[in-house]
Amino acid sequence: MKPVREHNLGLVLRRVAEQGPRSRATLALETGLNKSTVSSLVADLIDAGLLRDSPVEERPARVGRPPQSVELDPDGPFVLGLEINVDYLAVWATDLAGEVRHRSFVTNDNRATSPPDVIALLARMAEEALEQPFAGSRHPMLATVAVPGLVDRAGELAVAPNLGWVGVPVARLLNEALEDPPYAVRVENEANLGAVAELVEGAGRGLSDFVYISGEIGIGAGVVLRGELFRGASGFAGEFGHLTIDPFGPPCGCGGRGCLERLAGQDTLLRLAGWDARMRCEGARPEWPGAMLADSARAGHARTLEALSQVGHTLGIGIASLANLLDPEAVLLGGYLAPLSQWLRVPIEGELETRALAGRGMRCRVLPARLGGEAAVRGAVALSRQAALEEAAALPTA
Amino acid sequence: MKPVREHNLGLVLRRVAEQGPRSRATLALETGLNKSTVSSLVADLIDAGLLRDSPVEERPARVGRPPQSVELDPDGPFVLGLEINVDYLAVWATDLAGEVRHRSFVTNDNRATSPPDVIALLARMAEEALEQPFAGSRHPMLATVAVPGLVDRAGELAVAPNLGWVGVPVARLLNEALEDPPYAVRVENEANLGAVAELVEGAGRGLSDFVYISGEIGIGAGVVLRGELFRGASGFAGEFGHLTIDPFGPPCGCGGRGCLERLAGQDTLLRLAGWDARMRCEGARPEWPGAMLADSARAGHARTLEALSQVGHTLGIGIASLANLLDPEAVLLGGYLAPLSQWLRVPIEGELETRALAGRGMRCRVLPARLGGEAAVRGAVALSRQAALEEAAALPTA
DNA sequence: GCAATTAGTTGGGGCTATCAACAAACTAGC
DNA sequence: GCTAGTTTGTTGATAGCCCCAACTAATTGC
Structure with missing residues (x-):
């Protein structure tokens, strides 16, 4: 297949897939292609079993022939x-x-x-x-x-x-x-x-550069640059949990010292808040630590609030380093960090304010992820x- | 102009610009376009005053008609x-x-x-x-x-x-x-x-993901990802000098504390090596601190070697964080760091070894930049x- | 019911890449 | 020195694809 045709078929198909059912006329407008070209492309895609005529009515204008929408064929791939x-x-x-x-x-x-x-x-x-x-x-x-x-x-x-x-x-x-x-x-x-999910249907929709921080048992990150997942040269980009926060801090399982994960990970957070980290295993549900700590914080337990503040500051130092290096539009707090973000946000933004260089009003935002454990x-x-x-x-x- | 033609013209033009004079035949082979298409494209580019017939002889085969190379017109733009x-x-x-x-x-x-x-x-x-x-x-x-x-x-x-x-x-x-x-x-x-220069004609040639660290009066960095300069959402990516190394370290001009630049920048390095930082101003030549410290290190002055080791370790901590986040193929040491890289390399690689997660043999390399003050x-x-x-x-x- | 308006289709035209055949220019070997 | 073989570059024909303009289709408003 000629690469131009392939490109245009992809253009139309992606448009319908991502923006929902629409008429040939709107597709022509959106892609900049000619009406007749779009008709031909759509016909090919229908023949290939990828699209079908849609019952969805689209009524952009009050007069004129009503448009015929096409949508993805639910019996398609x-x-x-x-x-x-x-x-x-x-x-x-x-x-x-x-x-x-x-x-x-x-x-x-x-x-x-x-x-x-x-x-x-x-x-x-x-x-x-x-x-x-x-x-x-x-x-x-x-x-x-x-x-x-x-x-x-x-x-x-x-x-x-x-x-x-x-x-x-x-x-x-x-x-x-x-x-x-x-x-x-x-x-x-x-x-x-997780970063891809938030990009497509979560808090990262519409953003082109952000970092999704995944708080599970460890702390990882997914890096989205220019609207695409960035994997790094060998596929290992985003090891945010092993940023050094305190060079002479406590040893971490990775062989380093004072890693973010060691200082602000789940175990440390629970311990600081007064829970025995071993209780984690009994919880079984992965959402457990976030939900429970959020309850405790909402109830106003001083020790929990103190722990969240401390961990927030530590995370903030790491996020500030990340922001200095990558200058993203936002950082999304995912995993167990998401339900805690209302308490983490203030200390994180404080550290960003003092440690991250950035233009006025261009500061990297701190947002909770939206997709929870399903990310x-x-x-x-x-x-x-x-x-x-x-x-x-x-x-x-x- | 039709975008396909434009694309193909660009393909041919870039090829000649970047790979040097070559014949239509090799261009056809390299671009995958048809011989006759290439001829037509080249004719257009010659008409536009961008290319010209080249006297350079290319002899890939021993028999047959000798190829006619084209090269960039030196009277072109x-x-x-x-x-x-x-x-x-x-x-x-x-x-x-x-x-x-x-x-x-x-x-x-x-x-x-x-x-x-x-x-x-x-x-x-x-x-x-x-x-x-x-x-x-x-x-x-x-x-x-x-x-x-x-x-x-x-x-x-x-x-x-x-x-x-x-x-x-x-x-x-x-x-x-x-x-x-x-x-x-x-x-x-x-x-x-500096990063672009090293990518095009320096130590970054052939690499697709690397970070160029520029040691001037401050420490900055240029980030190249997928073979392209990465600027970040607002254009401020690469502020490597303000990565936090020690959260409670000495205050930095940026408002933060324990920034890399404060702990391992030019002034600190000179002070550790026993020079008065104010001497810098007299030197006038921007290459001064690198060349002088290299001389001193070569002469075996213990205090200089000690200072380089300490700064190397500090830099290494920052580079390890960077490597964990971006997983680049290499880090290039530029500016005054380039002539000192033979002494900095060992401590930096030591920190990378202990602090950076990466695949066996896939470790991020540490290389001196090649273009000096002209970068x-x-x-x-x-x-x-x-x-x-x-x-x-x-x-x-x- | 008729003008106005918008959607979609059809046939013609032009641009561009491809293909095949050919001309050009050189080497090798007799 | 001449011819066969080989590689390069050009030329004219061909096919594909997008665009344009004219046309048909379907609806609203008066």
Whole structure:
């Protein structure tokens, strides 16, 4: 296929996928292409089974022939988002419009299970998704797996500290467990996918440069630059939790000293607030620490408030360094940090004010993330979806 | 002009500009375009005065018709790179191939001169460049001004601490001083331009993600991501010198505490090595501290070596944070740090080893920059040149 | 019911890349 | 020295794709 045609097909398809049903006329206006060109492109996309005539009425003007909207064909391709976390597995399926068609969630202590067994279980869940009625006899186009660890550019999980996994070729194992599926499998870091999710449907919508800070058991970050996920040269960008805050501070599991994660991570925060960190394990629900500390803060417990202030200042120092280096529009507080952001915000902004250089009124904003514990899976499907939309435009050739 | 033609013209033009003279046949091979398409494109570019037939012989095969190389027309467009630094002004002119056609350098205490006067002087230098024989009756296509301070996206110099300038609209003033020149003027931070220069013709050649650390009176950085300069949302990315190293350290001029620049900047390094920081002013030459400390280190002075080690460790902590966040392929030590890199490298790499997470063998490299004090002007012309090449491809319309 | 208005389709035209054939220019070997 | 072989560059024909203008379709307002 000629690259120009492919480009224009992608332009139209993405527009409909991201902005919803619309008429050929509005598409022509929005893309700058000619009416007749758009008609031809839309016809191709309908033939390819990607779009269909939509019943949705669009009425921009009071007189004239009513427009005929087109929308994504709900029987068109779909994609998968998978997640391996410390104590659960999740699988979501969406169509190209991002409409969720299936979701499953299974709690499992993945630390106590061998990587191949965890992946076999995840493969079963993915296969079950394909047996649902919505799937019909179709295959998904792509699957993305969210994992809580460092993923190299080849898709191998180099290390996942909280899972106790080292050097697990997740993509390969999953491909084997699925017996060579007719769709590609990619693996991506959980925080990176959280950032993608917030970019697509969360607090990062409309932003082009931001950092999503993921407070799980560790502290990670996903970096979005110029509207795209930034992975770094070897895929390890966003290790925000291991920024040095105090060079001679307490040793961290990573081998360094005074890492942000060690000084302001979940365990430290709970300890400062007066809870025994071991209680975390009993909670089972990953949202536990955030919700509980928020309750405690709302109740006005001085020790909790004090702990949040201290952790906020520490986080603020790290965020200020990040802001000096990258000058983002915003920093999103995700994971257990999101429900605590109303208390963290003041100390963080204080540190930003004193430590970060920036233009007047251009200061980096501090916002709570919106997608909670679902951020990683949502990001996984979203990334699959983005890639599938690129690919689908090249497809009408076949 | 049809965007496809424009794109292909740009493809061919950039190829010749960056890779040197080559035949139509090799261009066809390299771009993937058809032989006849390339011939047509080249003909257009020759008509536009951008390319010309080259005497350079290319002999890839032993038999067959000898290829006819084309090269950039030396009488074609040229661009300017200007620099305002603390104690000098510089102007370079290059053709689109990057060949330097003119350079001028004037020492001037710009702290003691009012911004409009400094810019008037710079404008005079730029006008003189255009009176040189190489310019003929042509105008340059673009000029880029390197300044030692924060430049916002509108091209206004928000603050230049070492110059004592605040809120100077450099681009506007220069345009006025030049009485509406027929070429565009852009303004860019000195460290950013240093990074561009190292990317194009220095230690960053072939790299796609790196950070250039510019040790001048302050410490700045230019961030190159995916082969392009990254400016951040408001243009202030790369303020590496104000990363917090020690949250309760000594106060810094920026309002923060324990900034990298305060703990490992030029003044601190000189003081630790036993020199009075005020001596700096007498040196006049900007290369002074690097060259002198290198001499002292080579002579084996214990105090100098000790100071370099300490500063190296401090820098290493900052670089490790940077590496955790961005995962670059390399960090380039520029400015006065370049000649000292053989002593700084060991402590920096030590800190990277303990504090930066990264894959085995994928560790961020630490390299000396290659372009010394010329990095900023070289980057200024290089950036002008890049932009001019984009623009020139759209030009044959006229 | 008719003018006005907006949406979508159809056929013609022009631009551009591609292809195939050919001309040009050189080497190698007899 | 001449011819076969090889590589480069050009030329004319071809096909694809976008654009334009004219036309049809469908609705509102008077």
